[in-house]
Amino acid sequence: DAGVTQSPTHLIKTRGQQVTLRCSPKSGHDTVSWYQQALGQGPQFIFQYYEEEERQRGNFPDRFSGHQFPNYSSELNVNALLLGDSALYLCASSLLRGGEQFFGPGTRLTVL
Amino acid sequence: AQKITQTQPGMFVQEKEAVTLDCTYDTSDQSYGLFWYKQPSSGEMIFLIYQGSYDEQNATEGRYSLNFQKARKSANLVISASQLGDSAMYFCAMRAPDRGSTLGRLYFGRGTQLTVWP
Numbered sequence: 255d256a257g258v259t260q261s262p263t264h265l266i267k268t269r270g271q272q273v274t275l276r277c278s279p280k281s282g283h284d285t286v287s288w289y290q291q292a293l294g295q296g297p298q299f300i301f302q303y304y305e306e307e308e309r310q311r312g313n314f315p316d317r318f319s320g321h322q323f324p325n326y327s328s329e330l331n332v333n334a335l336l337l338g339d340s341a342l343y344l345c346a347s348s349l350l351r352g353g354e355q356f357f358g359p360g361t362r363l364t365v366l
Numbered sequence: 367a368q369k370i371t372q373t374q375p376g377m378f379v380q381e382k383e384a385v386t387l388d389c390t391y392d393t394s395d396q397s398y399g400l401f402w403y404k405q406p407s408s409g410e411m412i413f414l415i416y417q418g419s420y421d422e423q424n425a426t427e428g429r430y431s432l433n434f435q436k437a438r439k440s441a442n443l444v445i446s447a448s449q450l451g452d453s454a455m456y457f458c459a460m461r462a463p464d465r466g467s468t469l470g471r472l473y474f475g476r477g478t479q480l481t482v483w484p
Contacts (some may be wrong), residue, residue, distance in 0.1 A: 285469055289446070296474030299412070310426055310471055342409050350398060352418065352464045355472065357411035 256281060258347050258358035263336040266364045267335050275330040275361045279347030283356075285309075289344040291360075297344055302352055303328055316325060332363075340365045368393045370460050372475035379448045379482055386433070386476050387443040389458035395419075398462035399442040401434065401472065406454040414456075417441060418464060448482045455479050 259278045267273050279286050285304045289297035299312035303322035324330045326347075332339055342362050348355040369392040381387040391400065402414040417425040417432045425432045433442040445452060456479075459472045 266456065282402065291409075296476055297472070299473075302471060304469070308396070309468065313472065321425070333450040346411075346413055348469065350469050352461075354397075354413060354416050355401060355461065356413050357403070359408075359410045360410065 258345055258356050258360035258366070260345050260361050261341075262361060263359070264362045264364075266366065268366050269335055269337060271335050271365075272331065273335060273363060275332075275343050275345075275363075276327070277330070277345030277347075277358055278327045279345075280356050282351055283347035284326055285348050285350050286322060286326065287346045287348075287355075288328070288330045289346065289357075290314070300327045300330070323365060335363050337366045339363065358359040368395075368462055368473045370458050370469075370473050370475040371387055372458055372478050374478045375476075376479045377480065379445075379480065381450060381482055381484050383447045384448055385448055385480065387445070387456050387458075387480065389441045389443065391439050391441060391458075391460045393462045395462035395464075395470075397464045398432065398460055398470075399464035401459040402430070402441075402443045403457045403459060404454045405451075405457060405477070411457070412482060415443070416461060417434060446481075450482050450484065453480060453482045462469065471482065 287302040288300040291297040336344045343356045398419045400417045404412040458475045462470045
């Protein structure tokens with residue numbers, strides 16, 4: 255049973271560029287959340303998707319957007335990249351009815 | 367507001383000994399879930415254990431147990447028989463609400479760096 259998968263593993267971009275990160279949830283999970291983890295910090299919530307809709311959003315600008323597909327997989331898009339967007343981006347999946355919440359291995363984004 | 371507090375920036379334990387990592391939380395929700403995650407230097411956030419607020423018994427998963435004291439709002443992680451591979455950052459997190467039409471986001475503490483020595 256595959257867990258949460260994310261791609262790519264690492265990514266290097268320059269300021270002003272756009273990036274798309276991808277996530278496939280654990281089999282059977284219907285809810286996907288994205289988190290940003292800066293170096294030395296705990297993860298910060300970006301947004302959550304369920305039934306292809308954004309259900310909750312953290313304190314992140316509109317440059318951060320996402321999508322959930324019918325197969326529950328999800329994308330995170332970041333436009334107009336800033337140096338401060340350099341971080342580990344984590345995807346987590348769970349069931350809406352609660353219980354365990356699993357994370358993927360993360361995508362490490364570096365903005366130069 | 368939801369809040370998680372981990373007051374131990376670092377902990378040291380000798381191999382094969384037990385160690386307790388502290389976590390206190392604050393929420394006004396009646397339905398909430400408490401999580402512990404392990405994050406090694408590779409960065410992956412590894413799920414260890416989950417405790418629902420309505421669960422009457424403390425959660426256990428192998429060498430991990432969660433000491434849930436609801437009245438004190440604490441959810442300490444106990445690792446028995448520590449191993450060298452347990453050296454990592456450990457995060458306590460809370461999700462509120464924990465079920466229903468809206469599943470809450472995870473709120474994380476600042477983490478505790480655990481070092482296991484031979």
